[in-house]
Structures are given as structure tokens and as C-alpha cells.
Amino acid sequence: MDKLASLLHTSPATAWMVAKLVIVFGGVFSLAALWTWVERRGAAMIQDRIGPNRAALFGKIKIIGLAQPLADGIKFFFKEDLVPHDANKALFWLAPFLALVPALMGFAVIPFGRSFVSGGHEYHLALLDPGNGMGLLYPLAIGGMAVYGVLVAAWSSNNKWSILGGMRSSATMVSYEIGMSLAVVTIFMTAGGYDPSEVIKAQGHLPWAWNVVRQPLGFIVFFTCMFAETNRLPFDFAEGESEIVAGFNVEYGSMKFSLLALSEYCHLMTASALIATLYFGGWQVPFVQNPSVLLSVASFLVKMLFFAWVFVWIRWTLPRFRYDQLMHLGWKAMLPMSMVNLVFHAWRMSQGH
């Protein structure tokens, strides 16, 4: 790290920060791009089809279609960039970034590996060091911001259908946020803090001590809410071919559309990282007391990618909900469930567990 610092003429702390930024955002971004392919291949396999397998590098090297995201990117890049005549131009341009930035930013506090000490310095494998005072409240707050991307995109394109899509997504947000927050509050309560490193430490390395076992009810609520939060099936109300043409992104094309699409996948990655951190022990390796740094990163990646795959898997299993059904679910099922979860664990803690 010191070498990199002297190369960049900065302090090791800054160099480490830059390295982390590149690794985390580059990693999440490329994983998101890869996941567009995984999603399509997975969907195809689940439906007994084959999926995109023909895109080839230089027309020759066909690695099971892995070049597909690249080809899509090039295609999107060279498409005509249309802005509808009566659209609110500034907001129309801003919306894709409003969608993408919160989706990426939520990742900032999540530790993706064990902290280590080298050369008298302690290095934390998370963009924001523990003890920054925001902890896991930050991804939740930022996750709430994500709906602005959808809403602004919908409103600024001045199209009835897209507005309907945006309204639906903002209306549903109200109904799941509370249940989700209460589920997370329970974790903060049992962990004794809302810093991700504390949450992870409280879970330990034994799988049966992870929050998913200790708070299954909370897990179900949080997991379900994550689907609503990422705007994915079965709760993808912002979109809907059959009802509102394409949803909030009807008027979008070219690179702006691909940013909107990518933001969904970045959000998916952040959501799976959150699930892994909150309920599956983060970077903890099962049955290994003090894993090496690499092992802990690998463990985190495996957990995260598994949940990212579950997102895909569920999408091609379940039919969509109507959005009043999600409201029903949010207010009448998930809110009481997370309340029960909260009260139960509060009671248990008062009994000295």
C-alpha cells in the first residue's frame, strides 16, 4: 500500500481509499453488468431454453455468451439518444444518475472482508471505516432515495404510463419501508449497535448463531422487502409490459436506459450484500474462528452472489403481485410480523438472553 501511495504521491490512507473505491465500485458495477447475463441465462435455463450464448469476441471466441453484456453496452452506446419533446430536459438527464448513484452508494458501509493490520496501520475492507456514526442506517436511508430515480425518470418524461409506473413504485415504498426498518431495528437491538462490524461480530462464525436462525421472522420480512426495494419481481410495479407499456422508463433509450437498467442490478447487488451482512454473518466463514483476509472476502462474495442468484431465481418462479396486494402484505402481514419479532426479542433480552 505504501508503494501505491508513493506512486500516487499521497498518503497511504488516501491511496487505500482510492484503491477501495476502484475495487468496490468497479466490482459492483461489473458484477451488475455480468448479472444481466446471468439473469437472462438463468431465466432461459429455468424455462428450458438456452438463452444468450452466441455473442462472441471478435466473432470467434464464444465463451458461453459471456460477451453479451459487452455487446449490449456497445449497442446501447451507439443508439440514438432521444429526449421527448415535452420532457423536462434537465430532470430527464438527471434521473438515470439519481437511480444509479444511490444503488451504488449503499454499498459504501458494507464490510466485504476482515479488517487487517499491516505496517502499524489498520485497514478496513469497507469504503467507510467502522465507527463513522452512520452504520447500517446509511444504506437504508440511501435505499429510500432510490425511489427518486424512478419517480423523477417517470415524471420528467411526461408520459402517462411512466408517471403511473413511478407513482406505483413510490406508493409501494411507503408500505414496505416500515416493516423492513423494524426488522433491521431488531438486529441493531440484539447486536447492541448499528455499525456493520458490530452486527457481524455479534453473529460470530457459527452458522446457528447467525441472525437468520435467531430471527427467522425478521429475515423473511427483510428479504421480502428487499424485493420491493430493488423494484424486482414479484414486486416490480414501476414496470409492467401488460399494463403501462414499459413503466417508468418508456421514454428512455440508449445509454440512459442502460444506466436505469444497470442501476436495478447494482441495487440488487447492494441488497444481497445487505442480506448477507445482516442475516448471514457478513464475511464470517462458517466454523473458522479467525479466517484469513482472502478467505473472508471469498466467503462474503459467495454469500452475496448466492443471494443475487436467489433474486434471479425468484424472479422466474413467482408471478407478479398487484400493487394493492403488496400494500396489503406490507401493512397487514409484514408490519405485524416484524413488530412481533421486535417485541419477542426485546422480551428475550429483558430475560437476560
Place this chain on the structure above:
Amino acid sequence: MGVVVKKVELSWLDRTYVWPVMKGMGITLRHFFRQLFTPTAKRYTIQYPDMKKEMPEGYRGLHELKRFEDGAIKCVACFMCQEACPARCISIEAEEFSELNITQGFEEKRPAKFSIDMLRCIYCGMCEEACPKDAIWLRKDYEVAAYDRLAMQYGKWDLMNTYAKADGKENISGDPTPSVPRRTIAM
């Protein structure tokens, strides 16, 4: 008169929604793995330019004008197919072809020109039905396409050679001199 519709009673397990979801996910995962471990050749999807579907017996594809062993055309230019064709895409010009006549066991007529406009043909198979000599067949080739309209006018020699490669026969481009009697007729 009203009909009482019986609603399906869901068990409490089904009403939790979580269990049915897991069952559904099990089904999709089974499909996923079955597809994943099936070699590409055995999957349902036929990857068209690389793999081709073997058409079933009786498929009505591109026509072939049949020939005898020595390469002589079987068609006798009777115009039955032209009459039968609902798309009016066959046009035939007949010719008389040698001194050898029906008393010597030879047909007297054959088509000088025989053309099918593949752009108009609807592959109905009426020509095949109508032919008294079994001289025109619709067979398995379904890749009938060309870069221009003229190339879609199949002439006599095109039609005689459409399946030459598939059957391992030689392409022919001229009528052989008839030598063997086709049949013997008691006059």
C-alpha cells in the same frame, strides 16, 4: 339457477405463502439443473444455423422433379399439376422428343421448360397429388430463399437437381437419349 362454486381450501401451510414459494422454487431449480446438465444437442431448442431439424415424413418442402435411372425426366408434361395448382405458379412447355413412341415403350412428351415460381408457391402439395406419373414430389428441404426474385424461379434443371446432393446423385443438365423402354404396352 345458481351454481355453487367450491373454493379450494388451502391448508394453513399453503396460506403462509412461504412454503408454496419454496415448493415453486424447487420446481424451477430442478428445471434449471436439468437444462444445465443436458448437452446442447439434446435440449429442446434447435440452434438453427448450426443444427437443423429433421423434418417428419410427408413434410411438404421444396419440390423435386423425379428422374429415371438413366436420368430421363419422369414428367410427361400432362399439365395436370399446372391445372391443380391453386397458386398458379407452375408453367410448363411441352415438347415431343424422339421418333421413339408409345408403341415402343416410350412416352412421347416431356417438358421442354418446367418452372415453378417459388415466391408464389404455397407448398400445398396439390401438384404432387395430381401427378399421374409420380413425377413431382414435395420433400424435406425448407430453406427456400434467395437474394433476388429471379433466383426464386426454379426451372426444369433446378427442380431436377434440388435433392441430387442429398440423395447422392449427380447433377444433370441435359436430357439423356432414351435407350431403355420405360414400360411395355400391349397394343
